[in-house]
Amino acid sequence: MEPVRIGIIGSGNVGSGTLEILSRNAAELQSKLGFPLKVTAVSSRNILSKEVSNIPEGARVTDRWMDVVHAEDVDIVCELIGGTTTAVEVIEAVVKAGKPVVTANKELMALEGPRLLALATSHGATIHMEASVAGGIPIHAVLREGISADSIQAFFGILNGTSNYILTEIESKSSAFDDVLAEAQRLGYAEADPTADVEGYDARSKLALLAQIAFGQQVNPQAIFCEGIRRITPFDFQYAHTLGHTIRLVCAARSTDSGLALSVRPTLIPKSTILASVLGAYNAIWVRGAAGQDTLYYGRGAGPLPTGVAVVSDIMRAARDLKAGSPQRVSPFSFQQLQQGELAPSDEFSSGYYLRFRVKDSTGIIATLGKILAENGISIDAVLQLPSDDKANLPFVITVEPAREAAIRRALTAMKSLDFLVEEPLALPLEKGV
Ligand SMILES: NC(=O)c1ccc[n+]([C@@H]2O[C@H](COP(=O)([O-])OP(=O)(O)OC[C@H]3O[C@@H](n4cnc5c(N)ncnc54)[C@H](OP(=O)(O)O)[C@@H]3O)[C@@H](O)[C@H]2O)c1
Known part of the structure; x- marks a missing residue:
C-alpha cells in the first residue's frame, strides 16, 4: 500500500514527541489505517546544528520550512513551531499548496483560525488542530464529533497545566508563589518567561478556541476577562479550605441571553467537585450539553508524548481523508460557518x-x-x-x-x-x- 508522506516543521517538544509516536507506533498505525505513514522531511530553525531523534533514514532534514511545504514527496505538513509570525506563513503556504496542515498552535488558531480555515477551504485544503488545546485530551474531537448533536450550554476547564501545578503546590506545601514558580522553572514545568502561563494568557487562547468550537462564534481572545494567579497565597488556600473550597484557575464559558460569558480567573470551587481534584499539571474540561447534560474529560494537558499522540491522531485523520477522497467532511470548528461572537459584558x-x-x-x-x-x-x-x-x-x-x-x-x-x-x-x- 502506498504510504501517506509527512513533513514536520518544528522539532521541539511537540515535534520530537510526534516523531517518537510515528516511530514507536508505526506498525500499529499501519494496521489501524491500512497503509503506512512515512516521514519524508523534517525542518526547524537550527536543525542542522542539533541532534533530533526518530528521524527516519532517508528523510530530508532542512532549515528551510518552505522546502518541506512545497516538496512533492510531502502529502501532509505539521506546523509545530508555535507563535503567530512564521507559523502563520507556514500554514498559509501549506493550505495554498492544497495540502492538509496539522497544527498544535492554540495562540494562532484562537486569533486567526476562522480566516485560515476559509483560506484552506478555498484551496481544497484542511486544517487539523486537536493538539492545540489540552494536549492529550481529545476535546476537539469530542466537541466536533463525539457530542456534536448536542447544543452546548457551558463548559468549565482547567486548561493550563503550569498554573495548576503552581496552585496545587502552594496548596499542598503552603509555599509562597515565587518559591513555587522558581521550583517549577527548575523542574522544567514553567518556562523562563512564565508570563503567558501565570497571567492566564495561554489559558485564554485555549478558552477562546474551545468557545469557537463549542458555540460556533468567533471571539477575540484579548477581549476575554482574564486574571492570573500571582496574588494567590497559602492564606487563600487556608481560607478556601475553611469554606469547604479550593482555588483553581478556571476557564469558564457560558451561553447567556446577553452573549457568551467567558472568563479566565482564579476561582473558589467546592472541594467536592471534580475540577477540585485536578492536581499538578493535569487538565480537565467539564462540558454541559442541553440534552446530554454533563460530560467530563481529563488528562495530561501538555508534554511531548501526550501532545504527540494528538498530532499523530490528526495526521491519521488527514491521511484517511486523502486516501478516501473525503476532505472537508467535518469543519475543525465544528460549525461550517462561525458567527461573529457577542461577549457578555464582564x-x-x-x-x-x-x-x-x-x-x-x-x-x-x-x-x-x-x-x-x-x-x-x-x-x-x-x-x-x-x-x-x-x-x-x-x-x-x-x-x-x-x-x-x-x-x-x-x-x-x-x-x-x-x-x-x-x-x-x-x-x-x-x-x-x-
Ligand atoms: N509543549 C507542549 O506540551 C505543547 C502542548 C500543546 C501545544 N503546544 C503547542 O505546540 C507548538 C510547539 O510547542 P513546543 O513546546 O514544541 O515548542 P518548542 O519546544 O519551543 O519547539 C519549537 C520548534 O519550532 C522551531 N522553530 C521556532 N521558530 C522557528 C522558525 N521561525 N522557523 C523554523 N523553525 C522554528 C524550533 O526550532 P529550533 O529548535 O531548531 O530552534 C523548535 O524546533 C506551540 O504552538 C505550542 O503552543 C505545545
Whole structure:
C-alpha cells in the first residue's frame, strides 16, 4: 500500500514527541489505517546544528520550512513551531499548496483560525488542530464529533497545566508563589518567561478556541476577562479550605441571553467537585450539553508524548481523508460557518465573592468595609479570621452573597484609599457548583 508522506516543521517538544509516536507506533498505525505513514522531511530553525531523534533514514532534514511545504514527496505538513509570525506563513503556504496542515498552535488558531480555515477551504485544503488545546485530551474531537448533536450550554476547564501545578503546590506545601514558580522553572514545568502561563494568557487562547468550537462564534481572545494567579497565597488556600473550597484557575464559558460569558480567573470551587481534584499539571474540561447534560474529560494537558499522540491522531485523520477522497467532511470548528461572537459584558457576571484583605490591625475595620459593601448593594455572607500573630499584616476574609462584578469593582475602588490596607483587596468568585 502506498504510504501517506509527512513533513514536520518544528522539532521541539511537540515535534520530537510526534516523531517518537510515528516511530514507536508505526506498525500499529499501519494496521489501524491500512497503509503506512512515512516521514519524508523534517525542518526547524537550527536543525542542522542539533541532534533530533526518530528521524527516519532517508528523510530530508532542512532549515528551510518552505522546502518541506512545497516538496512533492510531502502529502501532509505539521506546523509545530508555535507563535503567530512564521507559523502563520507556514500554514498559509501549506493550505495554498492544497495540502492538509496539522497544527498544535492554540495562540494562532484562537486569533486567526476562522480566516485560515476559509483560506484552506478555498484551496481544497484542511486544517487539523486537536493538539492545540489540552494536549492529550481529545476535546476537539469530542466537541466536533463525539457530542456534536448536542447544543452546548457551558463548559468549565482547567486548561493550563503550569498554573495548576503552581496552585496545587502552594496548596499542598503552603509555599509562597515565587518559591513555587522558581521550583517549577527548575523542574522544567514553567518556562523562563512564565508570563503567558501565570497571567492566564495561554489559558485564554485555549478558552477562546474551545468557545469557537463549542458555540460556533468567533471571539477575540484579548477581549476575554482574564486574571492570573500571582496574588494567590497559602492564606487563600487556608481560607478556601475553611469554606469547604479550593482555588483553581478556571476557564469558564457560558451561553447567556446577553452573549457568551467567558472568563479566565482564579476561582473558589467546592472541594467536592471534580475540577477540585485536578492536581499538578493535569487538565480537565467539564462540558454541559442541553440534552446530554454533563460530560467530563481529563488528562495530561501538555508534554511531548501526550501532545504527540494528538498530532499523530490528526495526521491519521488527514491521511484517511486523502486516501478516501473525503476532505472537508467535518469543519475543525465544528460549525461550517462561525458567527461573529457577542461577549457578555464582564460587569454583568454574578456570583458569590471571596474578598481577602491584608490590614494593619485597628478598630472599626469591619464596620468601614461593611459600609462600603452596603453602599454598593452587596450583602455580607460571613467574616473569617484565622489566627495570625502579624498585626501589621493581618489577613482576613469577607465572603459576600451573589453580586454583580460591577458592584464588586466599585466597592474595591472605594476601598483602595483606606489607610489600614497593606495591599489592594483580592476578589475571587466563590462558586457553589463548578
Ligand atoms: N509543549 C507542549 O506540551 C505543547 C502542548 C500543546 C501545544 N503546544 C503547542 O505546540 C507548538 C510547539 O510547542 P513546543 O513546546 O514544541 O515548542 P518548542 O519546544 O519551543 O519547539 C519549537 C520548534 O519550532 C522551531 N522553530 C521556532 N521558530 C522557528 C522558525 N521561525 N522557523 C523554523 N523553525 C522554528 C524550533 O526550532 P529550533 O529548535 O531548531 O530552534 C523548535 O524546533 C506551540 O504552538 C505550542 O503552543 C505545545
